[in-house]
Amino acid sequence: MSDNAKTAAPAGPSALFEDMQQRLRKGLKVLSQPLDTEVGATPKDLVFEDGKLKLFRYRPVAKNLISPPVVVTYALVNRYYMIDLQPDRSMVRELLARGVDIYVIDWGYPGRLDRFLTLEDYIDDRMNACIDAVRKRAGVDHVSLLGICQGGTFSLIYTSLYQEKVKNLVTMVTPLDFHTDTGLLNIWSGFLDVDKMVNVLGNIPGDFMNAGFLMLNPLQLVFEKYRSFSEHLDDAEFVSNFVRMERWIFDSPDQAGEAFRRFIKELYQENRLARGLFTLGGRKVDLKNITAPLLNVYGTADNLVPPACSVGIAAAVGSKDKETVDFPSGHIGVFVSGKSQKVLIPKIATWLEKHSAPDKGKRKAHAGKRG
Amino acid sequence: MDNPMAAWSALQKSWMEALKGGKQGETGGGDPFASWCKMWSPEGNPWPDASPLSHALAAFGSYNRLFDAWSRASSSGADSGAATEKVFGAWREIVEDFTKRWASLFSFGAGEAGKNLGADPAAIVRHIMGSVDAFREFYRSFYKPWQESMTKLAQRSAELAGRAPSAEVVEQFHKAWMEAYEETVGRFVKIPSVGPAREKYDLLWKGVDAMFRWQGASLEFALEMQIPAREAFEAVSGRLGALLKSETTVEEFGEFYEALVKETEKRVFELFKTERFAAAIRTTLSATLDLYKAAQDLMEEQLRATPVVTRKEMDEVEQELVALRRTVKAQGNELEALKGEMARRKA
Numbered sequence: 205m206s207d208n209a210k211t212a213a214p215a216g217p218s219a220l221f222e223d224m225q226q227r228l229r230k231g232l233k234v235l236s237q238p239l240d241t242e243v244g245a246t247p248k249d250l251v252f253e254d255g256k257l258k259l260f261r262y263r264p265v266a267k268n269l270i271s272p273p274v275v276v277t278y279a280l281v282n283r284y285y286m287i288d289l290q291p292d293r294s295m296v297r298e299l300l301a302r303g304v305d306i307y308v309i310d311w312g313y314p315g316r317l318d319r320f321l322t323l324e325d326y327i328d329d330r331m332n333a334c335i336d337a338v339r340k341r342a343g344v345d346h347v348s349l350l351g352i353c354q355g356g357t358f359s360l361i362y363t364s365l366y367q368e369k370v371k372n373l374v375t376m377v378t379p380l381d382f383h384t385d386t387g388l389l390n391i392w393s394g395f396l397d398v399d400k401m402v403n404v405l406g407n408i409p410g411d412f413m414n415a416g417f418l419m420l421n422p423l424q425l426v427f428e429k430y431r432s433f434s435e436h437l438d439d440a441e442f443v444s445n446f447v448r449m450e451r452w453i454f455d456s457p458d459q460a461g462e463a464f465r466r467f468i469k470e471l472y473q474e475n476r477l478a479r480g481l482f483t484l485g486g487r488k489v490d491l492k493n494i495t496a497p498l499l500n501v502y503g504t505a506d507n508l509v510p511p512a513c514s515v516g517i518a519a520a521v522g523s524k525d526k527e528t529v530d531f532p533s534g535h536i537g538v539f540v541s542g543k544s545q546k547v548l549i550p551k552i553a554t555w556l557e558k559h560s561a562p563d564k565g566k567r568k569a570h571a572g573k574r575g
Numbered sequence: 576m577d578n579p580m581a582a583w584s585a586l587q588k589s590w591m592e593a594l595k596g597g598k599q600g601e602t603g604g605g606d607p608f609a610s611w612c613k614m615w616s617p618e619g620n621p622w623p624d625a626s627p628l629s630h631a632l633a634a635f636g637s638y639n640r641l642f643d644a645w646s647r648a649s650s651s652g653a654d655s656g657a658a659t660e661k662v663f664g665a666w667r668e669i670v671e672d673f674t675k676r677w678a679s680l681f682s683f684g685a686g687e688a689g690k691n692l693g694a695d696p697a698a699i700v701r702h703i704m705g706s707v708d709a710f711r712e713f714y715r716s717f718y719k720p721w722q723e724s725m726t727k728l729a730q731r732s733a734e735l736a737g738r739a740p741s742a743e744v745v746e747q748f749h750k751a752w753m754e755a756y757e758e759t760v761g762r763f764v765k766i767p768s769v770g771p772a773r774e775k776y777d778l779l780w781k782g783v784d785a786m787f788r789w790q791g792a793s794l795e796f797a798l799e800m801q802i803p804a805r806e807a808f809e810a811v812s813g814r815l816g817a818l819l820k821s822e823t824t825v826e827e828f829g830e831f832y833e834a835l836v837k838e839t840e841k842r843v844f845e846l847f848k849t850e851r852f853a854a855a856i857r858t859t860l861s862a863t864l865d866l867y868k869a870a871q872d873l874m875e876e877q878l879r880a881t882p883v884v885t886r887k888e889m890d891e892v893e894q895e896l897v898a899l900r901r902t903v904k905a906q907g908n909e910l911e912a913l914k915g916e917m918a919r920r921k922a
Contacts (some may be wrong), residue, residue, distance in 0.1 A: 220828045318888070320897040325787045330905070388847050395853040397861055404864045404871070406890075419847075431832075 224434070231437025239440065241447040244285030252337040256312030259334045261341075262288075262296055266303035270553075271561045272344045272371050273305035275335055277362075279354035279499070280326070280463070281413050283455045284308050286539055287352070290448050293540045295549050302553035306339050306430055307347075309355075319406040319461035324485045327362050335362075335369055348372040348556055349496075352377070353509060353535075357471065360517070361484055364493045372559045373494065374552060375517055376501045377509045377535050380491075383475040384512035385465070388420050392470040402461040410456030420507050440542050450541075478520065497525035497559045499552065501538060508535040527555070618902030659722055663714065667707055672701045721759045728755035742805055746798050753791045760784065778876055782869035785862070792862035799855050808839045 252259035261273075278284035287294040287308070299306055309331065314321065338347050346369050351359025356378025363370045382390050401408060418425045436442040478484040482489045498521055502514035511530065518526045531548050533541050538548065578676040591644040634760050735744050764784040768774040846852050871886060878885045 219825045223825045317893050317897060319895055326903075391848065391850075392853050392856055395850075395857040397857060397864075398678065400864050404868045423836055423843060428836060 210403070212368040227434060227437050231434070231443075234438055234440050234443055235548055237440065239447065240449065241444050243290070243448050243451055244283075244288045245291060245508045246288045246294060246300070251307070251341060252332060252334060254333055256314070256318070257330050257334070258310040259337055259522050260308050260314065262300055262306045263309070264303075264305055265300045268303055269305040269352060270303045270557050271305070271342075272347045273307055273338055273342050274299070274348040274350050274374075274556065276306060276308040277331060277349065277351045277355035277359050278309065278311070279309050279352060280459060281354060281410070281456060283452060284310055286452055286536065289452060289540055290445060291446075293545060295539050295541075295544070298545055298549040299553050302550065302557070304556055305342070306555055307334070309334050313457040314407055314460045316406065317401075321460040322462045322468050325360075326460075327358055328365075328485050331358060331362055332366065332369075335366070336413060337368065338505060344561070345369070346371040348374065348559075350374040350376065350380055350552075352376045352539075354467070357477065360494065361477070361482070361489050361522070363496060364489045364491050365484060365487060367493055367495060370496045371561060372499070372556065373496045373521075373523075374499045374556070375503070375514075377503055377506055377514065377538055378500065378517060379471075379509045380517050380520060381475065381478045381513050382472045383478070384510060386510040387507070387510045389416070389508065389522070390510075392416070393468055396473075398465050398468040398473075402465040406461050408459040408461065408464045414454060414456045417508065432550060449536075478516070491520045492522035494521040495523055497571065498523045499527050499529065499555050501529045501531055501537045501548065501552070503533045503535055504530050505533060505537075506535045525559075659714070659719070663711055667711065668702075670707050671700070671704055683715065706726045706832050717762070721762075724755045724758040728752065742801055749794050749798065755825070756787055756791070760787065775876060778869070778873050782866075782873055785866040785869040789862040789866040792859045796859040798856050799846070799852065803846050804839055807838035811835050818869060 214254075229322070247263045248260040249263065250258055251261045256390060276284065276287065278286070288294045291297065296306060296308075311326070311330075335347055339345065349359045349370050349372070351357070351361060351374070353376070356375040357380065359373060359375060360378070360380065363373050382393075384390055431442075433446050436446075470476045470482060474481070477489060477491070480488075498518060500514065502509065502511050502515045504511055506514075515528065515530075518528045529548070529551065531538055533544065538544055578838065585824065636871055642662055645662045728751055732748065735748050735751070738744050738815075764780050768777045811831065875885045875887055
């Protein structure tokens with residue numbers, strides 16, 4: 205309750221309405237002022253593109269950069285700017301400040317034509333092209349790969365097949381074992397007739413995916429969140445942050461039909477990756493092929509990717525140097541919570557520095573060259 | 576009559592009265608055919624009294640009374656099946672009578688030539704009555720259960736309407752409604768299409784069917800979702816009475832709300848974890864996709880007659896385009912690799 209609510213003099217049902225009216229009046233004042241709701245504001249440059257896919261490099265701010273560069277692979281279902289949502293809660297800014305050279309893959313918004321894109325197109329072709337572009341540009345043999353959520357699963361698959369191009373692997377809130385009964389998505393997806401969905405819809409609408417995510421916690425995400433918002437309507441900073449988060453939540457690209465069909469059927473329903481039965485482009489994906497040092501981070505209160513889905517990654521890979529971090533937050537809190545900015549992101553930067561290329565160590569930022 | 580409209584009106588009136596009254600002599604009503612004839616020829620009936628149409632129309636009056644009885648039986652939830660059988664019986668008699676008379680007229684004077692042309696009165700009657708009997712069989716095997724289902728639904732609805740309104744009542748009505756649908760239109764839609772023409776028209780039927788099923792599934796899903804909300808409200812409803820007293824503070828409202836959210840959340844998660852709920856999602860989603868598909872198919876069929884490209888055609892072109900892009904890309908990569916190899920060899 206806001207201070208207004210606590211000091212409201214009237215009692216009975218009318219008290220409630222009077223309190224709401226007061227807050228609404230103040231809120232309207234806030235909303236009528238210009239609000240800073242920009243997302244993904246950290247400067248970056250386009251360095252490679254292939255159709256709708258774009259590869260950006262965030263402009264380094266440190267004099268010495270940790271080598272090799274980090275390529276961030278985000279999930280297909282939401283936009284990558286979650287890692288740079290707002291200036292004071294930006295994983296990107298924290299990492300840049302600590303000398304990490306960051307590239308990020310923007311998968312784009314699939315259109316009609318992209319309904320036929322397969323997981324091979326995404327991983328073997330596009331992701332591989334991005335990593336080759338970074339290697340070529342930075343003059344390195346391999347990169348550090350940082351995969352988030354579904355992007356983490358892609359990173360596991362990629363590293364298993366292209367180990368020679370990956371120096372370090374960081375997976376964040378990444379699902380591997382989809383056959384746990386702790387996650388509602390795991391339970392529900394088992395009942396999905398994915399063939400029918402793709403055959404009828406082509407691309408799977410982002411709004412449909414979003415509805416599924418909101419259903420994971422409907423009271424909090426559909427009602428309680430907005431009630432809380434109404435209580436802070438008079439707080440400009442709160443409103444700005446709320447709008448940014450809302451923008452990210454509802455900025456959901458459609459899912460390329462064929463890739464979605466395979467991801468749900470073979471990973472969610474058949475758990476093929478965890479069982480060592482998954483193939484890509486006719487090659488078996490064996491996670492034991494991964495020998496790169498691994499840092500796996502999961503949220504202990506994550507309801508999208510429950511800990512049980514992610515905790516087994518370290519045991520599944522062949523790496524000798526591996527570390528698992530259980531961070532006390534939900535799926536998004538891993539990136540935007542205050543504690544994440546203070547504790548987790550610096551830890552990742554330190555880990556990357558510790559695992560930087562021994563031959564080159566720190567290298568100078570590209571002088572006079574943007575992007 | 577000078578005014579043709581007045582004459583027409585009088586004709587309609589007399590006809591309707593005749594229909595209501597039934598056959599002359601039995602009910603005291605007028606013969607509709609005779610009324611019609613009199614309208615056009617006030618001097619008298621220019622047609623022989625024994626004309627088949629006159630008889631058929633008179634008999635139709637009796638049929639009409641039976642039909643009224645059947646309608647009443649259907650709407651009151653009484654045994655409409657038995658009433659329908661009576662209507663059928665009357666209808667059969669009318670057709671038989673009419674057919675016999677018509678066939679005798681047709682063959683009148685035709686002699687051997689008429690018979691050679693297939694105008695054998697007995698054969699005509701036999702053929703037509705065979706069709707009538709076939710129709711009656713169709714009714715018995717298909718329409719009768721339909722009637723019975725509707726009667727059952729009417730009885731169930733009347734029973735539920737007498738109860739106090741509640742979510743259970745809505746749920747039970749919905750179930751009764753869906754059962755009736757499955758036994759009636761649902762069965763009809765499942766009859767396989769015979770030939771392309773039927774397939775074309777069946778698209779519309781399938782669309783209607785998909786809409787009903789989607790409506791049913793959505794309602795079922797909504798009812799499923801209502802359960803935890805209702806239970807939670809019942810759990811905290813004891814506090815609601817106290818809350819509505821004038822001295823209640825905003826904080827107390829807040830506490831009530833928090834308690835309601837907590838109770839609902841607990842029950843919602845219990846429900847969400849069940850396979851029953853996952854199955855409900857599947858059913859609802861499946862019904863939604865069926866509806867979407869039915870609309871797509873209808874649209875596809877309509878567009879085929881226009882110069883506008885259809886989705887199916889677009890899909891084919893796009894699939895080919897994507898395959899071509901992959902080939903071009905792969906060949907481009909090969910070319911680059913060869914260039915690199917050549918450069919290495921030169922060096």
